[in-house]
Amino acid sequence: MGTNDSTPNESNQTREIPIRERLSEYPTTPGVYLMKDKAGEIVYVGKAANLRSRLRSYFARSGGDERFFVHLLDHVLGDIEVVLTRTAKEALLVENELIKTHQPRFNIKLKDDKNFLNLRIGNEHPYPRLEVVRKRRKDGAKYFGPYASASMARQTLRQTNRYFKLRTCRDNDFKNRSRPCLEYQIKRCDAPCVLDVSPESYAENVRQVSLFLDGRGDQLVDHLRERMADAATNMDFEQAATLRDQAKAVEASLQRQAVVMNRMTDLDVFGVGREGPYAAVHVQEVRGGRIKRAQAFKLGKNEAPNDVLLGQFVEQYYLDRTSVPKEVLLSTHTEDMTTLADWLSDRLGSRVQLKVPQRGERRRMVELAEANASSSLKLDQGRQKRQREVLGELQRRLRLTKFPERIECFDISNVQGTDPVASMVVFIDGEPDKSEYRRFHIRTQSTPDDFLMMKETLTRRFKRSLEGNWDIPDLVVIDGGKGQLRMVREVFLDLNVRDVDLVSLAKSRLLEGQSGDDMDRSPERVFVPGVKDPIVLRQNSAPLYLLARLRDEAHRFAITFHRNTRRKRRLTSSLDDIPGIGPGRRNALLRHFGSLKKVKLASADELSQVRGISQAVAQTIFDTFESDRTENNTQ
Ligand code: SF4
Numbered sequence: 001m002g003t004n005d006s007t008p009n010e011s012n013q014t015r016e017i018p019i020r021e022r023l024s025e026y027p028t029t030p031g032v033y034l035m036k037d038k039a040g041e042i043v044y045v046g047k048a049a050n051l052r053s054r055l056r057s058y059f060a061r062s063g064g065d066e067r068f069f070v071h072l073l074d075h076v077l078g079d080i081e082v083v084l085t086r087t088a089k090e091a092l093l094v095e096n097e098l099i100k101t102h103q104p105r106f107n108i109k110l111k112d113d114k115n116f117l118n119l120r121i122g123n124e125h126p127y128p129r130l131e132v133v134r135k136r137r138k139d140g141a142k143y144f145g146p147y148a149s150a151s152m153a154r155q156t157l158r159q160t161n162r163y164f165k166l167r168t169c170r171d172n173d174f175k176n177r178s179r180p181c182l183e184y185q186i187k188r189c190d191a192p193c194v195l196d197v198s199p200e201s202y203a204e205n206v207r208q209v210s211l212f213l214d215g216r217g218d219q220l221v222d223h224l225r226e227r228m229a230d231a232a233t234n235m236d237f238e239q240a241a242t243l244r245d246q247a248k249a250v251e252a253s254l255q256r257q258a259v260v261m262n263r264m265t266d267l268d269v270f271g272v273g274r275e276g277p278y279a280a281v282h283v284q285e286v287r288g289g290r291i292k293r294a295q296a297f298k299l300g301k302n303e304a305p306n307d308v309l310l311g312q313f314v315e316q317y318y319l320d321r322t323s324v325p326k327e328v329l330l331s332t333h334t335e336d337m338t339t340l341a342d343w344l345s346d347r348l349g350s351r352v353q354l355k356v357p358q359r360g361e362r363r364r365m366v367e368l369a370e371a372n373a374s375s376s377l378k379l380d381q382g383r384q385k386r387q388r389e390v391l392g393e394l395q396r397r398l399r400l401t402k403f404p405e406r407i408e409c410f411d412i413s414n415v416q417g418t419d420p421v422a423s424m425v426v427f428i429d430g431e432p433d434k435s436e437y438r439r440f441h442i443r444t445q446s447t448p449d450d451f452l453m454m455k456e457t458l459t460r461r462f463k464r465s466l467e468g469n470w471d472i473p474d475l476v477v478i479d480g481g482k483g484q485l486r487m488v489r490e491v492f493l494d495l496n497v498r499d500v501d502l503v504s505l506a507k508s509r510l511l512e513g514q515s516g517d518d519m520d521r522s523p524e525r526v527f528v529p530g531v532k533d534p535i536v537l538r539q540n541s542a543p544l545y546l547l548a549r550l551r552d553e554a555h556r557f558a559i560t561f562h563r564n565t566r567r568k569r570r571l572t573s574s575l576d577d578i579p580g581i582g583p584g585r586r587n588a589l590l591r592h593f594g595s596l597k598k599v600k601l602a603s604a605d606e607l608s609q610v611r612g613i614s615q616a617v618a619q620t621i622f623d624t625f626e627s628d629r630t631e632n633n634t635q
Pocket residue numbers: 167168169173174177179180181182183184189190191192193194
């Protein structure tokens with residue numbers, strides 16, 4: 001039951017990753033997957049043209065992925081989230097950005113020189129050219145991209161030069177030309193190097209290139225078609241044909257382009273998704289034209305109309321965020337958008353535009369956010385369904401009287417009776433609900449008696465329910481064997497706790513006469529009141545995995561609390577023991593020096609600099625820590 005800090009117990013031998021069982025629920029579309037550990041931290045980000053088959057490859061019994069961390073997944077993996085993208089190339093870019101943002105420990109760190117290529121139009125020349133560059137600089141130039149591959153960047157460059165008549169020569173060539181080059185002969189350049197080309201008309205070409213590369217192709221096609229009609233009306237058929245070819249090229253390119261997010265400097269995209277009564281909002285943060293974060297927020301059962309739901313969500317989302325972009329895209333109009341936009345503008349300190357895009361690239365972005373929100377809900381529902389099946393199986397196997405919707409698990413942590421604490425973790429529908437977790441400082445025990453400590457914890461916990469403050473669990477799980485189970489039953493009887501199932505999970509142990517090899521261990525056993533022999537759940541089964549996960553979570557939570565308690569006590573008690581030092585002076589000293597260690601090493605003069613510490617008190621502190629300083633010096 002109780003876990004001693006100095007001998008932490010880990011028993012992972014019966015683990016199975018339930019994700020294996022729900023791989024078929026992942027979409028077969030392109031996207032990025034984020035592997036999270038059991039604490040929810042992102043440990044790996046990857047991309048795939050087909051998410052489901054890529055994820056399957058991690059779990060293949062043979063011929064699967066051979067990278068080192070794949071062998072660790074069984075122990076590490078808690079969940080996998082996905083972010084859908086329109087194409088595999090887009091997934092590559094999103095993957096790159098998410099790796100940079102989260103820096104997952106199993107991803108190889110990307111170096112700057114591995115960044116993707118960009119296109120640049122400088123502003124230092126009246127007739128600038130379009131060029132491929134690796135780095136974006138703050139030099140006033142316009143940058144486009146990043147492009148998913150070098151070939152894609154160069155292909156875009158070729159195509160742009162073909163239709164928009166920007167010069168391709170270097171500045172030096174431009175300066176020294178006496179005649180136009182071949183580009184002029186094949187009508188791809190108006191030869192501003194030697195001919196009289198007005199900077200304004202060239203600037204118009206630059207503007208069109210910007211529209212094109214910024215992904216505002218729809219707008220550009222409209223513009224080109226208008227100009228084509230004008231040229232035809234004016235009988236300038238050659239110009240009309242050129243404009244027609246440009247419009248066609250832009251249209252074809254729009255269909256091929258993987259990602260052009262460059263014009264969207266800083267913006268957030270919100271898309272609502274629904275599956276039955278359940279709702280989710282997917283948020284993408286784009287900064288400097290790159291997706292920096294993509295996350296789905298599940299809102300549970302929520303029958304509010306989308307406009308109400310999204311309005312409330314956006315408000316909550318920005319409530320404690322310092323980063324508000326200039327532009328916020330929404331999948332639907334919300335209640336009172338003007339007020340919301342004004343409030344966001346106040347937070348940013350300049351105008352924030354709140355938009356519901358109807359077409360173009362921005363529309364596609366909100367559609368993608370909506371698809372992501374729905375996809376996350378589908379995955380969630382599949383997971384919930386499976387969890388309920390597991391809970392049903394647990395109920396059957398352990399002969400529980402109730403469906404274990406709310407399960408609580410308790411653990412004690414102490415070092416030989418000092419600073420004893422207890423933890424209570426809560427799983428609702430088979431998933432941890434951290435908002436329900438509780439910690440207890442054990443009040444009555446200073447001897448290492450886990451039984452009595454657990455008794456106090458459960459007594460205090462169930463009293464809170466009797467007072468009507470906390471929900472009653474359906475099932476209580478404790479770590480231990482028959483003895484612990486009997487003790488908790490006594491507590492239940494004392495407190496008249498009824499209708500709560502109770503089981504204890506006994507760790508696997510070495511079989512008698514064995515040498516300590518894992519193969520020689522007994523299985524984990526579950527003790528149930530009124531059942532003589534322990535129940536042995538199938539190894540690697542989902543119900544056993546759930547119980548072990550509960551126990552380990554309670555253990556982790558208790559240990560963390562215990563360490564913090566001990567640290568705090570150490571920090572405060574040695575100062576508090578000094579005559580003349582109360583909480584005010586103690587905190588002033590710690591604030592001034594930053595740590596107890598530095599207080600101990602300080603001279604009397606240094607100590608007297610602290611507000612509220614007189615020379616006499618400083619001397620007392622200095623004298624008190626003399627032995628600590630001597631120890632420190634002799635180490
Ligand atoms: S025609 Fe002149 S300006 Fe155009 S690419 Fe050739 S050298 Fe450069």
